[in-house]
Amino acid sequence: MILDAVGIQKILPHRYPFLMVDAILEIDRLKRIVGVKNVSINESHFQGHFPGAPVMPGVLIIESMAQTGGLLLLQEVPDREKKLLYFVAVDGARFRRPVVPGDQLKVEMNVLSWRGDFCKLEGKATVNGQLAAEATLMCKMVDREAVAKAEKSAK
Numbered sequence: 001m002i003l004d005a006v007g008i009q010k011i012l013p014h015r016y017p018f019l020m021v022d023a024i025l026e027i028d029r030l031k032r033i034v035g036v037k038n039v040s041i042n043e044s045h046f047q048g049h050f051p052g053a054p055v056m057p058g059v060l061i062i063e064s065m066a067q068t069g070g071l072l073l074l075q076e077v078p079d080r081e082k083k084l085l086y087f088v089a090v091d092g093a094r095f096r097r098p099v100v101p102g103d104q105l106k107v108e109m110n111v112l113s114w115r116g117d118f119c120k121l122e123g124k125a126t127v128n129g130q131l132a133a134e135a136t137l138m139c140k141m142v143d144r145e146a147v148a149k150a151e152k153s154a155k
Contacts, residue, residue, distance in 0.1 A: 001025060003024035020037055020067050030114070033072040034107065037105040039103045039104070041054060055098045058093070058095045065133070066139070069139070072109060086139060096130070118140050122136050122137075
């Protein structure tokens, strides 16, 4: 293991209940990252999705992919505590099998392009070697301070 939950929280701004990556297993700087999300019945979304037949929501699988990719990107940013990554687009999302409590979701993200503040990543999430989901994610890095100022002036 390269990063555990403590190390991850030093890089990502996400916290419980929205931290969707538990460990990082592999990193190839600027190119590729592999992380895991341990899916537990204790997660609150399973109360309503679905009672008696819990299935991890697809949007949370995509979020797990985004956070894993975000770890790869944010490691390269010296002032990362001043930055946020925003989704710009999700393309080609496909869900191939349900992800259920007890599963370990393995997420592999590969950088397709990175120009300035924009990055495009290709991702796959598997359970026991079986493809669970895949998607192409695009994000933009923004300044936290600029976001805070824009929100304040909007009020």
